[in-house]
Amino acid sequence: MLQLLTNANTLILATEEGGHAAEALSDGGLLASMAWLIPVVPMVAAFAIVFYGKRMPYKGWDIAIAVMGFEALYGTALLLAHIASPIAHDFQVEIARIGSMPIEWGWTVDGLSIMMYFLVGVVGFFVFLYAKGYMEGDIRFTWFFASFTLFAGGMLVLVSAPNMIQLIVGWELVGVSSWLLIGHYWEDHYASSSAIKAMLVNKAADVGLFVGAIIVSMSVGSFRFSDILHAVEGGAAEAPLLAQFAFWGGLALFIGAMGKSAQFPFHVWLPDAMAGPTPVSALMHAATMVTAGVYLVGRMFPLYLTDGFATEVRAVIIIIGGLTLFLTGLIALVQDDIKKVLAYSTLSQLGYMTAAMGAGAYTAGLFHLFTHAFFKALLFLGAGSVIHSVHSNNMSDMGGLRKTMPWTYRTFLVGSLALAGIPLFAGFFSKDEILASLNYAIGKFSTADGGSSVATIVLILAISGAFITAFYMARTVMLTFHGEYKGQAHPHESPKIMWVPLVGLAVPSAVIGFMNWPGLTSTFTDVVGGRAVRVLDHHATEFDYLMLSFGLTAAVAGGLIGMRIWGPDKETQAARDTFRIPLLYPLLENKYYIDDLYMDGVIRPIRGPVARAINWTNGYVIDFVVNGAGLLARSVGKVVYWFDQRGVDGAIHASGAVTGAGGGMLRLLQTGKVQQYAILIFAATVILVAGLVIWF
Template identity: 40%
Template sequence: MEPLYQYAWLIPVFPLAGAMLVGLGLISFNRATNRLRQLLAVFIVSWLGASMVFSFAILWSQFHGHEPYQRTLEWAAAGNFHLMMGYTIDHLTALMLVVVTTVAFLVMIYTDGYMAHDPGYVRFYAYLSLFSSSMLGLVVSANLLQVYIFWELVGMCSYLLIGFWYDRKAAADACQKAFVTNRVGDFGLLLGMLGLYWATGTFDFDVMGANLETFVESGYLGAGMAAVFAVLVFLGPVAKSAQFPLHVWLPDAMEGPTPISALIHAATMVAAGVFLIARMYPVFEGIPVAMTVIAWTGAFTAFLGATIAITQNDIKKGLAYSTMSQLGYMVMAMGIGAYGAGLFHLMTHAYFKAMLFLCSGSVIHGMEAVVGHDPILAQDMRLMGGLRKFMPITSLTFLIGTLAICGIPPFAGFWSKDEILGSTFEVSPILWGIGWLTAGMTAFYMFRMYFSTFEGEFRGNEME
């Protein structure tokens, strides 16, 4: 199994190679590259497929008790300052690699049909591949500085993809809003990262956590200062995972094509924030103030997202606020110390939320034939209804996704959400109450969405 781990750095490199080759083709031979659109799509999907197979092999190896593996090399040095770069493979990495590669792979296959008539088809595939590569690089990063580099790459790719239809004013405004909002969180992350390096002398996650705890206990570093650094680092995930008050970019991100809405809201950008909290757990768990801030931010965001989702008539914005609410659950779980429950919900949510978004894309495509290519009308649930008769497979898959997100057994959402609520009840009945109330609201807004779209009579012909 050792060669498998020695070549694990190829997982983010494969999709990067696909993106770079196709990108160079678009720059150098634009017309010829666009003529080979189908072939290039297969080329890019094949690279990501290779990464996916590699990821499953690593997860299988981790299941069978393989030791965590880390490989680093010195990237820069000045006096006593040594900057290491490399990759690490452990349980968390193995799980995230599989989630990211499988969701991205399925989204790329779906994209072939969804973007078939779009003149930017090849460019979209190149962006998707770069986005996947950035997220995979973030997942395997061996230290906080390397995470930050890929963190910014993920932010840049989301800017390119949300504003993919840059000739639409709404899309151009949305990608700027997402970029600026995330810069606020990233500035906090950068300050916290530098503060932690100043305090502990390392960017390595485990060593940083151990040193910080030792220095606080010995009085070398004040507990208040350690809490400030931890909360500043948490600002990064607050923006990336759309937590209150930096959640405002998320609904606007719906201006991008539906496949990228599925990828951003399932496995990549929003998952990056929860992943960073998990990676920085050795730092956070020794600082009770930071854990309390994380738990309450998550609980409030879960409740806020659910209340806003109830009022939405746009199918994609309803799902966007639903994502914000579910991410709140994950962040709350991390804050109360239910590390496993939070990651379990991250994994289950990635699959059923990607499915719900891809179903919504199918519905929007169908509605465009009736109401025209106006995104406001095509996504308005008030004009839908009775679509189950016309698209039975989409309605069935949307219903399965709805049952999963509502926490109905035996679907995956039941096991992960129930574990979060069970763990929360043991720590704080108040937080449990908020989570329980939010779960009820989730069931209400998701079934409202399902019935408005697929049941009753079709209302699209009544449009004035």
């Protein structure tokens, strides 16, 4: 059925260091052996903020920012050390045991996790800096920073995990702290129900993660990633059990990843997660939480790319990615809430990453994750700055803000250009690499069973996605910063503590793409390729000019058309009206009715009957059990009494008397007195156990 991929193993190696020669990897010395501090410090700090935060001069923010500063410095130091000489460090200590499988705690320091440490640390630092200004005056200021630190810490636990168990712990920590943060304004019904929605959708997908972790770990006999991936490296003949179950294990793990990374059927929680404070959205959509799924696929990448294992799952991954990137991008076109536009754009970009992973492009997918984190955090913080100033989320209340908020405007523009994929900004390089790798993958899928046509469709979707991205970003910038101001409040530039982080993020958004300039630099490829296991990968060593021209044309055309339709000088209401295509527009505005489908199709039909079933159980089953116990005692008594009457044995007299008393008590059954119920329960138990003892 899913035999779309036949010759996946012809892909080239990522790097020399990360490939065969494990001896070229250093163990990282003190820097790597002290890396346990990375997850532990924020976890401790989260509790410290809860208990001591209120007594600190800045109400706990000072602890939080110190922690994130530490993370940023440590992440940068690790990244630089890793670029100088690749590190692969892995340490685990047993804390408990399930059967023969030890449950271990430890930390891993390799290219993939170092990239994430750096990302969470640096982006987190700027977001925390900004959050002080944004959350100023909030009634739960200290609590916010405690749960925010827990959120970052949970992500670091997840990233530092060297085994499945710790990954699941981090995964759930991120889940529970995101619930706390989305529901931060829980007095608002929308916020609290959004938090619950995020939790439930994630939980539904987490079942996949648990099942996948169990299948994969049990068939290898170890929870360690290193053992699992080395088993994969050994080939299907060496690990027959894993090869047998790899498809289902890989698929289940990907379903888990779909939940956290908000892929197509599970994407519904992410736009509603906007109900949380804007810094939360920024961190959640950039470095934390939604990257977890892509990270998981990256961590398990050899499983999906080695022949004989879960290679078929990649067909699912690429299709889901293609659908997500296109469908959610379209929704972003019609949103009025600026944060919702950005949320749907995040979904669309996550679709790109997933599609790249599905195409077997490890570097391209992670590179887009990396660059996207910077400019998406920047865009969210910019949007937050605007919202802070105009006191509304709706773009219909904004407009003309470029004069009153110059710094926000400049940085937001940088973020938009990066997201749209305009050359030399970070998003250009990563999106181009994804398009190139999708194009490359078409040739790698077999033509016989339609695999290559699926890949071609995904490529077309991705190029259209580039057009849509540029289009809605042009719309957002135009409606927010150009034209006439339409709101009621008096906009003003945000305080310095808020726009300085914007500048701090705008710089990497502009330049970080140079890390992987095809044909010129391959720093990022070397970073994420520097792992203890061989990662099969293909990455562009030079520009794929065909794809480059397609992508660039789409982006520029999207941007120009968007600017023309939504532009200020031509208040072309007619053009906007033609944009409101009948049927399609309401479909998009209602988000393809997927939320309604879930509500009416899944939740309502379950909720009503469950409530009725519980009521019915209370009314009938429990009474029935109590009555039944009495009746059972009496009928057993009758039988025994019958024996007794026949004079089988005088010794049975005693039990006859017991049951006689039981039968007599049946009249008193419905007294409501606990102890009489207890007598009956004990009597029934004794009789049943006696029956069991005699039976055997």
